[in-house]
Amino acid sequence: MNLKISHPTKFLFGKVELPASKSISNRLLIIQRLCKQSFEILNLSEANDTRLLQDILSEDRNVVDAQDAGTTFRFLTAYYAMTEGEKILTGSEQMKKRPIGVLVDALRELGADISYMGEEGYPPIAIRGSKLKGGEISIDGSISSQYISALLLIAPSLSVGLSLHLKGKVASTPYIKMTLKLMNKLGISYLWKGNVITIPSQPYKPLTVIVEPDWSAASYFFSFAALASSSELTLMGLNKESIQGDRIVANLFEQFGVKVSYLKKGIKLRKEIVENPLLQFDNDFNDYPDMVQSFIPIVAASGLPAVFSGVKSLRIKETNRVEALKIEMKKFGIEIIELDEDRIELKEQALKESKEPIATYNDHRMAMSLASMALTQDYIEIHNAEVVNKSFPNFWENLDRIGFKIEEM
Ligand SMILES: O=C(O)C1=C[C@@H](OP(=O)(O)O)[C@@H](O)[C@H](O)C1
Numbered sequence: 483m484n485l486k487i488s489h490p491t492k493f494l495f496g497k498v499e500l501p502a503s504k505s506i507s508n509r510l511l512i513i514q515r516l517c518k519q520s521f522e523i524l525n526l527s528e529a530n531d532t533r534l535l536q537d538i539l540s541e542d543r544n545v546v547d548a549q550d551a552g553t554t555f556r557f558l559t560a561y562y563a564m565t566e567g568e569k570i571l572t573g574s575e576q577m578k579k580r581p582i583g584v585l586v587d588a589l590r591e592l593g594a595d596i597s598y599m600g601e602e603g604y605p606p607i608a609i610r611g612s613k614l615k616g617g618e619i620s621i622d623g624s625i626s627s628q629y630i631s632a633l634l635l636i637a638p639s640l641s642v643g644l645s646l647h648l649k650g651k652v653a654s655t656p657y658i659k660m661t662l663k664l665m666n667k668l669g670i671s672y673l674w675k676g677n678v679i680t681i682p683s684q685p686y687k688p689l690t691v692i693v694e695p696d697w698s699a700a701s702y703f704f705s706f707a708a709l710a711s712s713s714e715l716t717l718m719g720l721n722k723e724s725i726q727g728d729r730i731v732a733n734l735f736e737q738f739g740v741k742v743s744y745l746k747k748g749i750k751l752r753k754e755i756v757e758n759p760l761l762q763f764d765n766d767f768n769d770y771p772d773m774v775q776s777f778i779p780i781v782a783a784s785g786l787p788a789v790f791s792g793v794k795s796l797r798i799k800e801t802n803r804v805e806a807l808k809i810e811m812k813k814f815g816i817e818i819i820e821l822d823e824d825r826i827e828l829k830e831q832a833l834k835e836s837k838e839p840i841a842t843y844n845d846h847r848m849a850m851s852l853a854s855m856a857l858t859q860d861y862i863e864i865h866n867a868e869v870v871n872k873s874f875p876n877f878w879e880n881l882d883r884i885g886f887k888i889e890e891m
């Protein structure tokens with residue numbers, strides 16, 4: 483599906499219904515399987531990544547396709563390793579390029595039987611599951627926090643629990659905290675001291691849980707609010723007390739004139755004049771890498787020089803996001819320079835008019851973040867716009883509600 487997107491007035495007004503967090507949903511689905519008593523999950527995400535995990539867990543197939551869902555693949559790797567049965571776990575062509583070796587090595591140290599069916603260190607993998615004892619191991623935390631979350635989720639169900647030493651500069655730490663907070667809500671006690679997380683063997687305790695709306699999805703509406711001539715948007719259901727690290731966008735977008743007020747039913751975004759405008763935007767995204775794409779359009783449109791650090795992991799997500807951003811922003815006259823493996827730079831530069839279609843690289847965040855460019859142009863075209871289904875199936879409907887004109891081409 484290719485879309486032509488414009489916003490005739492550039493005045494944004496209305497209510498936005500955000501999807502439930504796919505990260506929280508996928509953790510809860512695994513915990514639900516590990517908990518001996520049943521419990522209810524309310525407001526479970528309808529994102530493809532979550533539906534997929536739910537379907538996979540409800541069937542008994544030997545060959546399991548996690549498609550392009552990172553958490554689904556990583557959480558299932560750990561879950562199948564400690565559950566009796568044989569599984570082949572595979573995924574999309576891009577998933578086969580996303581490393582899994584760090585998690586496989588850690589699980590092997592705990593006694594798991596996992597072998598590679600193609601390239602060493604990458605999906606697909608064959609898992610012969612068995613009861614795992616647990617123990618004390620080290621793990622490189624610099625590639626993906628999902629390996630750590632996957633191990634933590636199964637830790638209470640291992641016969642001696644788990645002591646995990648985190649090595650290197652840990653990526654996406656708020657996602658590790660999210661995992662532990664959810665586990666704690668479901669009865670698990672843990673100790674995180676220095677770089678060691680210890681979880682004794684213990685049972686999960688059932689509790690009805692409500693999944694929060696997704697702050698990562700909310701970031702695109704912050705971007706719209708910042709780029710519009712005037713905006714007043716209500717993002718339903720969000721609140722300050724979220725366990726999602728991506729809630730940081732509420733602070734970061736303030737620098738671009740987006741004022742947040744917290745209401746009972748959600749949050750309100752208003753565009754205001756910035757008293758002390760930024761001269762440069764330098765920010766470390768290591769804790770919230772999915773937010774890099776959300777800030778590219780506003781930085782490009784404001785012409786600010788910027789350095790985004792903590793971007794290393796972007797190369798191994800749904801696509802190589804650094805490469806994809808470079809190519810797509812070039813269409814608008816914006817050059818993104820790779821300073822080194824972990825940093826990109828945008829020099830002071832002017833945005834140009836472009837009618838060239840935007841490609842999305844099978845990456846939901848390319849589509850959702852670059853939709854903002856419609857507010858800087860007469861119209862834009864986005865190709866394969868259905869990629870948003872990975873995390874936000876109603877994304878385009880929400881845009882329609884706040885005054886965007888969306889036409890299928
Ligand atoms: O645990 C999670 O739910 C996630 C962790 C992050 O991945 P990395 O830890 O690989 O950076 C993030 O990018 C992803 O969208 C969701």
Ligand SMILES: C=C(OP(=O)(O)O)C(=O)O
Nearest residue numbers: 550551552553772799800
């Ligand atoms: C990287 C992402 O997801 P995952 O790693 O779970 O595929 C994402 O949603 O941006």
